[in-house]
Amino acid sequence: MPELIKQDEVVYQVLDLSVNLRRRGQERVILESLSFDVLKKECLSIVGPSGTGKTTLLRALAGLVPYSGSVKFHGETLNGPASDVVLVFQDYVNALLRWRTVQKNVALGIEGRIPKEQCQERIDEAIETVGLQNYRDSYPWELSGGMQQRVQIARALAMKPKVLLFDEPFGSLDAMTREGLQDELLRVRSVFQTTCVFITHDIDEAVYLGDRLMLLSGSPASLTFELDIPLGASRNQILTKESGEFLGYRHQVYEQMRKAHGGSQATG
Amino acid sequence: MAVPKRQARLIGWIAPTILVGLWQLSIVTGLIRFRYFPTPVAVARALHTLAVSGELYKNTAHTVSVTLIAWVIASVLGIAIGLVVGLSVPLWKGVMASIDVLRSLPIIALVPVGVIIFGFTLKLEIVIAAYAAMWPTVVNTISGVRQTRAELLDVGKMLRLSTIERLRKLIFPSSLPLIMVGLRLGLGLSLVLTVVSEIVGTPKGIGNALISAEQALHPGQMFAYILVVGLVGYLLNGVFLYLAHFFSPEERSRGMAK
Incomplete structure (x- = not known):
């Protein structure tokens, strides 16, 4: 019912978005004519097989790649990284500054821009939100993968963004750590009321975290399926994932994903 | 084991x-x-004589200070040139071939050119040593800058850092390990070329004392100075590494873990 949605409830308005990238001198169409909205305070999951262009889509929303078509952020055409939007990268090792402590990494986006005391307050708040208060003065390479990704999330939170874009942030973590961070993300979202776009190739993760889900597939990639996931705000790794509703949504997405792959392949 | x-x-x-x-x-x-091949004992005795007369100190002080002055000049220039060339793709494409040729040219071959221009002066020593010491820093700074991870630059854009901030907080620190390699190689070269220009003719320093001892048929003193040059090189490198460890948290913690 998009016509019922008030304009100020729309964070991103994407119309006919296409992205071409040059690789080894060859221009390739990665995304073709995508149209969708991202609504305030929702978590939109975007799933798709590896290599479809999910990351490219997210980078377009972040203002990191040139696009054609129209992307409006709070009603204004997006060109370049917008303020209030932060992308959390999959590759936390290279996204963190290994010569800076946890605290200094979290400070990167706000230091020198706001008064010192306020800056320290924000840093402390962000670090406590992700539960790293005992690791303030550690260096990233002294931490586990999950903790490093938390540092990156804390750095994003310290910017007080209205929108968080997640690029498969838990993709390279083990299952236990990943589930812990998923719950942490749900908690952070309920505290900060941040709008999220979450990209993953893990269908369970997409359904568990999303209020809405979109399937990206094909080459060039387009949106082939959309699903509302009204599981509510409080979700639980065991109960939610065993509930009939959850399994039903999961089933639908799997089916659509197979269909998009010509029925021949399982998901990747 | x-x-x-x-x-x-x-x-x-x-x-x-x-x-x-x-x-x-x-x-x-x-x-x-060999008539002029001294025993280690004779070398030790010569070293003692030189130390007592104050000559050893005077010559070593000269060579070490010229080495360090030339190295500092080379480092500042090298890092500056390296950053500028590394940051600008068109410039990099335009000058990289020239840099490769210039730095591959054996620097010792340029010493006579320096002599013609400057004569046997302090200037000659410093210019030759600085020129030699600059190239490793230039080349390593360029590769350091160009090897900055794209992810890191994206982080800079995402957190809306200014160009200066990106350079200061992301590109420079991430290139630092390679820059340090360049600086260390440069320090060694600076000493070598300082001694070379002293041997060739600058009337001061260890190189000059070494060649004078040879010409005066004092093999003991000559070997004593060879020993001293070796020691100076070893110590300069050691101090550099110690300082590098001291300022790098990563290295420091590794050292502690050992």
Whole structure:
């Protein structure tokens, strides 16, 4: 019912978005004519097989790649990284500054821009939100993968963004750590009321975290399926994932994903 | 096989001790019959004489200060040139071939050119040493900058850092390990070229003392100065590494873990 949605409830308005990238001198169409909205305070999951262009889509929303078509952020055409939007990268090792402590990494986006005391307050708040208060003065390479990704999330939170874009942030973590961070993300979202776009190739993760889900597939990639996931705000790794509703949504997405792959392949 | 540090150090002394012993023995027993080949004892005696006369200190101080002055000039220039070239793709494409040619040219071949321009002056020493020491820093800074991870630059854009901030907080620190390699190579070269220009003709420093001792047929003193140059090189490198460890948290923690 998009016509019922008030304009100020729309964070991103994407119309006919296409992205071409040059690789080894060859221009390739990665995304073709995508149209969708991202609504305030929702978590939109975007799933798709590896290599479809999910990351490219997210980078377009972040203002990191040139696009054609129209992307409006709070009603204004997006060109370049917008303020209030932060992308959390999959590759936390290279996204963190290994010569800076946890605290200094979290400070990167706000230091020198706001008064010192306020800056320290924000840093402390962000670090406590992700539960790293005992690791303030550690260096990233002294931490586990999950903790490093938390540092990156804390750095994003310290910017007080209205929108968080997640690029498969838990993709390279083990299952236990990943589930812990998923719950942490749900908690952070309920505290900060941040709008999220979450990209993953893990269908369970997409359904568990999303209020809405979109399937990206094909080459060039387009949106082939959309699903509302009204599981509510409080979700639980065991109960939610065993509930009939959850399994039903999961089933639908799997089916659509197979269909998009010509029925021949399982998901990747 | 893990050998305790102290033990490893002791083991390290065995080979040189045996070599020096053999050297002494082979001359004393007449196994080597070069007239101007001194025994280690004679070298030690010469070293003592030079130290007492104050000559050793004067010459070493000259060479070390020229080495360091040239190195500092080379480092500042090298990092500046490296950053500018590394950051600008068109510039990099335009000058990289020239840089490769210039730095591959054996620098010693340029010493005569320097002599023609500057004569045997302090300026000659500093210019030649600085020129030599600059290239490793230029080349390593360029690769450091160009190897900055794209992810890191994206982070800079995402957190809306200004160009200066990106350079200062992301590109420079991430290139620092390679820049340090360049600086360290440069320090070694700076000493070598300082001594070379002293040997060729600048009337001061260890190189000059070494060649004077040779011409005056004082082989003991000559070897004493060779020893001193070696020691200076070793110590400069050691101090550099110590400082580098001291300022790098990553290195420091590794050192502690050992």
